Amino acid sequence: MEAEQLIEHELRRILDFATQAPCPPRLAAAYRYAILPGGSWIRPRLTLAVAQACGNQAPGAALAYAAALELMHCASLIHDDLPCFDNAKTRRGRPALHREFGEPLALLTGDGLIVxxxxxxxxxxxxxxxxxxxxxNQLACAVGAPAGIVAGQSWEEESEIDLRAYHEAKTGALFSAATAGGALAGGGEAQAWGRLGARLGEAYQVADDLRDALGDSDELGKPVGVDQALGRPSAVLQLGVEGAAQRLRDLVAEALASIPPCPGRPALLATIEAQAKAILAGCKVRAAA
Amino acid sequence: MEAEQLIEHELRRILDFATQAPCPPRLAAAYRYAILPGGSWIRPRLTLAVAQACGNQAPGAALAYAAALELMHCASLIHDDLPCFDNAKTRRGRPALHREFGEPLALLTGDGLIVxxxxxxxxxxxxxxxxxxxxxNQLACAVGAPAGIVAGQSWEEESEIDLRAYHEAKTGALFSAATAGGALAGGGEAQAWGRLGARLGEAYQVADDLRDALGDSDELGKPVGVDQALGRPSAVLQLGVEGAAQRLRDLVAEALASIPPCPGRPALLATIEAQAKAILAGCKVRAAA
Structure with a gap:
């Protein structure tokens, strides 16, 4: 099966497990709404690609881990969209979960997905x-305190922000975990592979900042201009549009250069290059010549 | 060390672990506020008592599990106190966490504690x-869908409520997990011991309903009259005050009768009897003659 089919099949198994009786019907519906149809699955696909490149020694663990990362990502989106954070009306072109199911169920769905x-x-x-x-432990560290996405989001509540810790935790943590976990499950070494995820995560964050500043709400399926409206740190506010675009190109190049030697390097390079192209195209940045 | 000291020591170790650099300072402060000074630690003490009674074969696992249960309980209180649920002003005689740290950090603290x-x-x-x-798995089932506290709380969002599933999940799940987990770690059998926790959990819920209907807000450290105000299912609304008090006595008796044979039965009986007395006294119900 292709990575995409594997991930979808695994997510469906997870939903069957979590929504069995006596699950309250609306909670079960909210779980399904949160997970499927999914987003780009960029993190779980990255995990599977790295596991494959490293030798795919434990495919069950790689797939369970990839799906678990995606659940954490979905949980973070649901909680970030709540009124006390972004107060987002839409997500993936549909009403945000709390607009469809109410704030209490959105909060509970996020909690439940983390578990x-x-x-x-x-x-x-x-x-x-x-x-x-x-x-x-890798998965837990990517999400919790002191340096996971919970910590990343919490930096927005500080009067003085540690920008590096903020970005590494808010976006980088799940990406580093995607590649480090893929390596661990595949038979590789977590630390060396974590760097690839960190670069891609930062690239993704810069691209997100660019899209937020320049993007089209309908095309993205979520509101734009949120960073500036909320006074949030953003690569575009820091570096300007052209500076952010250049930073994005540099990060993509660094990511590609960081891939450690491994049995499946050529196939992985092709996958990451395709992802990088999609990231650049998504925010209308031309690739380096 | 006494159980109470063991639990406090473990919780302090956990806080040191979670709040190390680069944890955002206010998130670290919120974690500490959430955990210490603690509540009655009724669940973790129950776990340790059952583990001890069963032979205490893995004391490290019993203690880690007991502390983990307490973290889950704290997370559930923080999220339940949020404006979209109880909108509670106070908890344990102090401002509720979201009143002290704001709603975003309260949400994130709960998320982080679950992880x-x-x-x-x-x-x-x-x-x-x-x-x-x-x-x-026991811990995860006690919290997530389909039948943990997340599911319990979600029943309040259904138009038709399954009262039994609601109570079993909302309060019973963590109590059953307290005794079942203690048994597993101690060398006993989870299922038989889960029943003790289930009865105690139900007793605790009925006692809570009685306190909510009759109690004194200052004495409890949290608001009263919330169930009726929110139209929530409550043993007092269902059975009346005297009926609920009788139900509470019955549950305590059933709990004591359910304790399986084990090496440390007499000491455990004494512990549970003391807890039961405290539950009854806390809502001013006289014990059965």
Missing amino acids: LALQWLSLEGRDGGGVLPALH | LALQWLSLEGRDGGGVLPALH
């Missing part, structure tokens, strides 16, 4: 054997 | 060996 992610990895990642504890 | 609970159990419960995966 489900770590639970699913423990239950279904067992072919990871000795690396399963490291995978579990 | 931390499952992470800590995985990291520190390793002396549990072969039972660690079951402990992890």
Whole structure:
């Protein structure tokens, strides 16, 4: 099966598990709404690509981990869209979850997905054997305090912001975890591969800032201009549009250069290059000549 | 060390772990505010007492699990107190966390504590060996969908409520998990011991309903009359004050009768009897003659 089909199949298995009786019907519906149809699955696809490149020693653990990352990502989107944060009306071209199901269920759905992610990895990642504890810890660190996405989001509540810690945690953490976890499950070394994710994560953040500043709400499926309206740190506000575009090109180049030697390097390079192209095109930045 | 000291020491270790650099300072402060000074620690003490009664075969796993349960309980209180649920002003005699740190940090603190609970159990419960995966799953099931506290709270968002599923999930799940997990870590059998927690959990819920209907806000450290104001299902609204008091006595008796044979039965009986007395006294219900 292609990566996309594998991920969708795994997410459907997870939904069946979580929404079985006696799950309250509206909570079950909210879970489904949160997960499918999904977004670009950029993080789980990255995990599977890296696991494959490293030798794919524990495919069950790689897939469980990839799906768990996606659940964490979905949970973070739902909570970020809530009125006390972005107060977003739309997400993926549909009403944001709290606009469809109400704020209480949105909060609970996010909570439940966080639990489900770590639970699913423990239950279904067992072919990871000795690396399963490291995978579990990797996933938890990418989300919780002191340096996961929860910490990243929390920097917005400080009077003085540590910009590097903010970006590394808010966007970088899940991307680093995507490549580090893929490496662990595949038979590679987490730290070296984490750098690839970190660069891609930063690239993704800069691209997001560019889209937020320049983008078209209908095309994105979510509101634009939010960073400036909320006075949030943004690469565009810091570097200007052209500076941010150049930063994005540099990050993509650094990401490609950081890929460690591994059995499946050529195929992985092609995958990452395609992703990078999509990132650049998504915010209308021309690739370096 | 006494159970109380063990729990406090473990919670302090957890806080040190989660709030290390580069944790945003206000998030770190919110974590500390959320955890210490703690509540009655009724769930973690129950876990340790049951583990002890069963033979205490993996004391590290029992303690990590007990502390993880307490983190989940704290997370659920923080999220329940938010404006979209109870909109509570106070908790444990102090401002509720969102009143002290704002709604965004309250939401994030709850999210982070959920991650931390499952992470800590995985990291520190390793002396549990072969039972660690079951402990992890037990904890996750007690919190997530389809039947954990997230599901329990979600029943309040349904137009038709399954009262039994609601109570079992909202309060019972963490109590059943307290005794079942203690049994697993101690060397006993989860299912038989889960029943003790289920009865105690239901007793605690009925006692809470009685206190909410009759109690004194200053004495409780949180607002009263919330169930009726929010039209929530409550044993007092269902059975009346005397009916609820009788139900509470019955549940306490059933809990005591359900304790399975085990090496440390007499000491455990004494602990549970003391807890039961405290529950009854807390809502001014006389024990059965």
